[in-house]
Amino acid sequence: MPRPTAPSRSLLPLIVGLAALVAIVAALGPARGGDDRPPRAPTAAVPAATTPPPADRTTTRADGDAPGLPADRGRDWAVSGADARAARVPILMYHLVADAPAGTAYPDLWVSPSTFRAQVAALRRAGFEAVTMGEVWAAWHGDGRLPRRPVVLSFDDGALNQVMNAAPVLLRAGWPGVLNLTVQNLGDDGLPLWGARRMIRQGWEIGSHTVTHPDLTTLGPDALRDELVRSRRMIRNRLGVDPRFLCYPAGRNDAGVRAAADAAGYHGATTVDAGVAARSDDAFLLPRIRVQPSTGPAELVRLARGA
Numbered sequence: 601m602p603r604p605t606a607p608s609r610s611l612l613p614l615i616v617g618l619a620a621l622v623a624i625v626a627a628l629g630p631a632r633g634g635d636d637r638p639p640r641a642p643t644a645a646v647p648a649a650t651t652p653p654p655a656d657r658t659t660t661r662a663d664g665d666a667p668g669l670p671a672d673r674g675r676d677w678a679v680s681g682a683d684a685r686a687a688r689v690p691i692l693m694y695h696l697v698a699d700a701p702a703g704t705a706y707p708d709l710w711v712s713p714s715t716f717r718a719q720v721a722a723l724r725r726a727g728f729e730a731v732t733m734g735e736v737w738a739a740w741h742g743d744g745r746l747p748r749r750p751v752v753l754s755f756d757d758g759a760l761n762q763v764m765n766a767a768p769v770l771l772r773a774g775w776p777g778v779l780n781l782t783v784q785n786l787g788d789d790g791l792p793l794w795g796a797r798r799m800i801r802q803g804w805e806i807g808s809h810t811v812t813h814p815d816l817t818t819l820g821p822d823a824l825r826d827e828l829v830r831s832r833r834m835i836r837n838r839l840g841v842d843p844r845f846l847c848y849p850a851g852r853n854d855a856g857v858r859a860a861a862d863a864a865g866y867h868g869a870t871t872v873d874a875g876v877a878a879r880s881d882d883a884f885l886l887p888r889i890r891v892q893p894s895t896g897p898a899e900l901v902r903l904a905r906g907a
């Protein structure tokens with residue numbers, strides 16, 4: 601007949617071992633899974649490293665905003681290979697999308713929301729489909745595809761009316777925009793941080809339009825480098841995306857500016873020179889098509905076709 605203490609003596613090493621394991625787990629911190637505690641609330645500041653890059657359009661809903669572009673965007677685009685490398689792409693240049701206030705100093709910078717809606721509708725009817733500079737670059741220099749009639753819609757400087765009046769129109773079309781952001785405009789007096797983040801979630805690409813919008817040709821080497829490098833870093837830190845295209849303030853550039861932009865790591869830069877862009881252009885002298893309040897929908901389609 602076995603003694604009654606025998607089973608507990610044989611279990612003793614196991615019990616001691618389990619107790620030691622529990623102590624080790626407790627010392628290491630909270631269990632990773634299996635508990636029912638709610639996840640920690642995200643902190644207000646979004647670290648750059650956890651924000652999806654602009655190419656990742658599968659994660660679009662961070663809050664109650666409308667969703668962004670579909671995750672399978674571009675899969676069915678018809679133009680690839682040599683045809684994609686040879687594609688000519690109109691890059692439209694917008695500034696403010698709002699009714700110009702009476703007596704404004706620069707009436708040509710304002711396109712009314714109704715004109716903008718009519719322009720986008722006309723481009724769609726003509727078969728155009730909007731792409732980002734990154735998508736153009738991938739098609740010109742990699743194995744990226746393009747739609748049959750690609751067009752880039754770029755918006756300079758950064759203003760509240762761009763997220764309020766332009767972004768919803770593009771979202772309804774399923775199109776991305778390109779925001780050439782002057783970093784000092786980011787804030788409640790210009791384009792609020794939430795606005796820029798919303799545009800990114802909706803598929804917009806952010807380009808650098810420098811920190812303070814100076815005439816880059818007038819700067820010494822240190823100040824020039826600062827505008828090009830620091831703007832890129834500030835956009836990375838505040839918005840979590842890395843701008844790879846520069847837009848020269850007022851189009852002002854020279855050989856020194858272009859070399860500095862190249863050295864700062866940009867793929868290319870857009871100007872205010874008129875024309876339809878192609879891979880054969882100097883990547884740091886890409887032309888654009890200026891859209892003015894008087895540019896009617898049919899006229900814009902004609903310009904985008906390179907006529």
Ligand SMILES: [Zn+2]
Pocket residue numbers: 756757809813849850
């Ligand atoms: Zn500007």
